[in-house]
Structures are given as structure tokens and as C-alpha cells.
């Protein structure tokens with residue numbers, strides 16, 4: 031790609047702020063010290079900025095994975111300005127292009143194909159063609175009054191949230207500069223790099239659990255610092271799902287926050303992809319990888335054909351068990367919501383419920399067999415060396 035011209039505004043902001051953070055923050059700490067108050071402000075603003083980007087800019091505005099009350103959108107708009115990651119309109123438009131043209135070095139604004147540095151922050155420092163302002167993919171957002179209000183007053187909001195708010199909080203506690211340095215400067219730099227890790231690290235290191243169509247990876251460690259956004263392979267595969275960590279134990283505070291808003295009536299229409307589609311995608315990827323491993327082993331182990339047949343058979347049985355469970359679940363839910371259900375005999379209700387539970391149990395056993403088979407693949411590969 032031809033070297034684009036330098037964007038001096040961004041270059042100065044994104045090189046000077048880390049430089050000042052690395053020098054002024056420790057200097058002030060060693061000279062005057064910080065109080066618990068400034069540390070608390072830092073932690074709260076860090077979480078506020080992060081959540082405004084993940085739950086607001088990303089899952090709400092870019093992907094429309096749920097709908098939010100105007101109050102929540104207003105709070106996110108302020109938090110997004112505090113994070114200094116451009117306004118919603120620019121951010122979401124860039125991000126939609128990232129998904130539409132992922133890994134295309136000419137069109138993806140932060141294509142991982144151009145390396146770690148480029149996808150992390152290099153793309154912001156020059157006027158690349160792929161980052162050119164084009165809101166044609168964000169017409170819906172131009173109808174959101176809060177998005178447009180933030181767009182019009184972005185610079186003022188950035189100054190209020192990054193200087194005004196920490197200075198005011200510092201004034202309340204009697205240490206303006208300490209609060210501006212910790213809650214303003216250090217928080218700003220760290221929250222930006224945390225978000226950028228999703229464009230860099232989550233497209234380089236981790237597992238491609240659901241699809242190999244893009245470079246996106248599931249990285250549970252990254253989820254710990256990115257409010258749950260580390261499950262990036264799931265996200266690129268099922269981008270309109272409000273969850274990134276789909277299992278209940280996956281660390282995804284953004285998902286829990288959105289669910290919490292929904293319980294309070296502040297979020298509605300939370301979109302979830304069907305478990306059958308998600309599990310099928312995971313199964314297909316495991317099957318594809320195991321097939322490739324067995325194919326590679328065909329000359330090394332004598333019973334490769336037997337293993338291949340076993341793989342085929344278990345894969346088919348897994349798929350069948352999955353679909354049977356989904357069909358029984360559908361029937362069970364439909365029956366439960368039917369008006370006639372109350373008139374059914376106890377025996378009929380029991381029969382239907384039991385057949386659903388049986389299909390659930392069969393699926394569980396089948397999945398356990400499949401996992402055992404998957405675990406034996408690396409063992410076989412090891413024995414052939």
C-alpha cells in the first residue's frame with residue numbers, strides 16, 4: 031500500500047498523550063503522591079469509558095444488537111467522548127467497514143493483514159484511503175438525535191469529559207492536578223490502547239472456534255481487560271449477537287451490563303443467535319481440523335481409515351443429536367405457549383417434557399463422546415512422530 035500522508039492532529043494527540051502519561055504521572059506520584067480518591071476516579075472513569083465503547087459504540091450503535099433507552103444512549107455518548115475515540119458516527123461507520131471487508135487491506139480501515147502496529151494504532155496516524163470519511167453505511171445512525179448531537183458538539187464534549195470532569199472532581203477533593211493526571215490523562219491513554227488491542231491482538235492470537243473466514247480470534251485473556259470483547263471470533267461470526275462471550279461462564283461484563291439494563295427496562299430487543307447455529311459452527315470447525323489431521327496422518331498410522339470412519343460417524347451423530355434436541359425444544363416451547371396446553375392431560379404434558387429431556391441427555395452424551403474423540407487427535411498425531 032502506498033504510504034499515505036501523516037494526519038498531524040492524530041499523530042500529535044496519540045504520541046504526546048502517552049509521552050506525558052509516562053512522565054508526568056509518575057513524577058507527580060513521586061513528588062506529591064496520589065490519594066485513594068484519585069485512584070477511585072481513575073478506576074470508575076476507566077470502566078465508564080470502556081463500557082461506553084463496548085456496550086455503546088460497538089454492540090449498540092455499530093451492530094444494533096439491542097435497543098437502548100435515550101438516557102442510556104446519552105450516557106454512552108458522553109462516555110465515548112471521554113474515551114476520545116472519535117464520535118459515534120465515525121467510529122461505527124469505520125467498524126461496519128471493518129466487518130464488511132475484514133482483512134481486505136484496501137478496504138478494512140484496521141486490517142490485521144497489514145500487521146500488528148497498523149491494526150493497533152498505525153491506521154489512525156495517517157490519512158489512509160480505507161479510513162476516508164464515508165457515512166453511507168451509517169444512515170440509520172444519522173437519524174439518532176443523540177448520535178448527531180454528539181457529532182456536532184464532539185470537541186466541547188471531549189474537553190468537558192477529559193479536562194472539566196476530572197478537574198471538577200479533583201477540586202472537590204482538593205487536588206485538581208492529581209485527578210487530571212490520573213483520572214484524565216493516564217485513564218485516557220490506557221482506555222484507548224485497551225480498545226485498540228481488539229483490532230490488533232484479537233486478530234492475531236487466539237482460537238478460531240467458529241470460523242476461519244476471517245483472522246478474528248477468541249482470546250479469553252484479552253476478554254479480561256476488554257470488558258468481554260476478547261471473544262472476537264465468535265463476534266465476527268455472529269456479529270449481531272449482543273454477547274461476545276456466549277457461554278455463561280465466559281467473562282463478558284458488557285453482556286451482563288446489557289442484560290442488567292434489560293431487566294431494568296432500559297434495553298430491549300436483545301438479539302441472540304440460536305444455540306443450534308452456534309454449536310453447528312463450532313462442530314464444523316472441529317470436524318474440519320480433525321479431518322485435516324487424520325488426512326495428514328494417513329501414511330503415519332496404520333489404522334487411519336478406521337479413525338476417519340469413526341470421525342465421520344461421530345460427526346453425523348452429533349449433528350443429528352443437535353438437530354433432534356432443537357426440534358424437541360421447539361415443540362416443547364410451542365406446546366407450553368399454546369392455549370390448549372392447560373387442557374392437556376398430565377400424562378401428555380409429561381410425555382412431551384420427557385422426550386425433550388431425553389433428547390437433551392442424548393445430546394450431552396454425544397457431545398462427551400465427541401470431546402473424547404477430539405482429545406485423541408493430538409495424541410494420535412504425537413504417536414506418529
Ligand SMILES: [Zn+2]
Nearest residue numbers: 125129265269
Ligand atoms: Zn464488531
Ligand SMILES: [Zn+2]
Nearest residue numbers: 128229246262
Ligand atoms: Zn475485528
